[in-house]
Amino acid sequence: MFTTDIESYRLSRRGFLNAAALGAASIAVSACATVGQRQPVEPPPPAYVEPPLLDYATMYAPVSDGGFDLPGIPYEKIDEQFLRQIVPDPTGQQPGTIVVDTVGHHLYLVRPGGQAIRYGVGLGRAGFEWSGDAVVQWKQKWPKWTPPEEMIARQPELAKYSADNGGMPGGLKNPLGARALYLFQGNQDTLYRLHGSPEWNSIGKSVSSGCVRLINQDIIDLYDRTPSKTPVIVSAGVGQQMVATPNRKAIPIDSGVPEGSILLGPVRAITDQVF
Template sequence: MFTRRSFIALGAMTGLVACARPEAVSVTRVVAAPARPVYPSLPDFYGEITGEPYPIPAVPEGSLAPEYWRQEVVNPWPDHAPGTIVVDPDAAILHFVESRENATRYGVGVGAAGFAWEGTARLQFTRKWPRWKVPASMIERQPELEPYSVANGGMDPGPGNPLGARALYLFQNGVDTLYRIHGDAAPQELGKAVSSGCIRMLNQDAIHLYDRSVHGASVIVLPSMKPPGLSALY
């Protein structure tokens, strides 16, 4: 018979069940991989280049963010003479001044923290498919590069040479800064610190810049405002 006493007892038991710790249930968390960004189709000028002494493959579709595409823009440096090159390492952008009104903008990778150079230099000369002659200061850090030293004649041009298809050589007060603007960047390197003190471009862009570069023009590398030790530029 269901009495008032049994109703109270049943209520107490129900309360105990409600406050009890539930049985542990094994739950497997599934962490989704971050979605890869989807980029628009690349302009035709990032396709394969033929007619060069060495192959220049097309930039792979989906590998290059639009902010690093070569493009004509309003000149942000109207007081500089045509032919001037201005590099902003924090933005990973190089501007070539076409006129007071217009400039060509390129995405770049820049020198790793601790080896970057800044200042105003002179574009002393340019080279197609240059030899890579490793300076002594770099060989001190990486002795395995000794076979490519100046004394040993450097590295032959072509695939595997880190200067790529073109190089622009920067001098200051008649002295080589050992700083170069050159090709052979991979798309994923643009916007990052990837080399020891040089400006690295896609081969397609390095050729484009080489063809319009002006002997003796000023090359201005702005100082980085990033805190020391940062390897990424964005």
């Protein structure tokens, strides 16, 4: 009888332990199932980081393009602030916007993630300033140049390149350089351009007649990054809009988009301000 009681106790204790183990296992499985049913927490997307640019020696090296051989740029002779670089965006504009700072002589292409690609530019000298909002409505590689009548009146030697005479073909000495971005307001050609220039030593200065000029290697880079209908804002210092006045009327560098050119399509006017 005593032995039987001991065996019964052992069996009861074993059953209790087994039941407890099974219960713990059941709770664990239940917990796993509960955890498994939770929605996975998505990590926040990484902040956009603009891919690094090449070194200056590579960016400003000689380029063969469109049948022309662009010479290398002596970048060591240019103030570094006017060389192409990635900077924190000071404009507050939407990514994809081009902002020209006429005080700092910089052009910003706004990128995502609070960054911008900054280029040095040359601008119109005193009396030839221009400003406003526009849209890139036409783009051209090695564009033909047709000086406007106002410019020919000041420089009669340019008459041979008038629209009646067919303009100046694209080339290394063409004032519009390797590329030109044509600025429109609504469907109206403003006659102003973002363009290249063979005169690299004019970058950072105000010496041209009313347009924004870049180093040829830089305008090629900007051209490739600029899709159709890119908005352009020209300001006297980032965040400050210039106001054109009758006494400070800009004279454009170009007489107009060539007749028969295929534009990028109609766009709405961004502003009523006229260049």
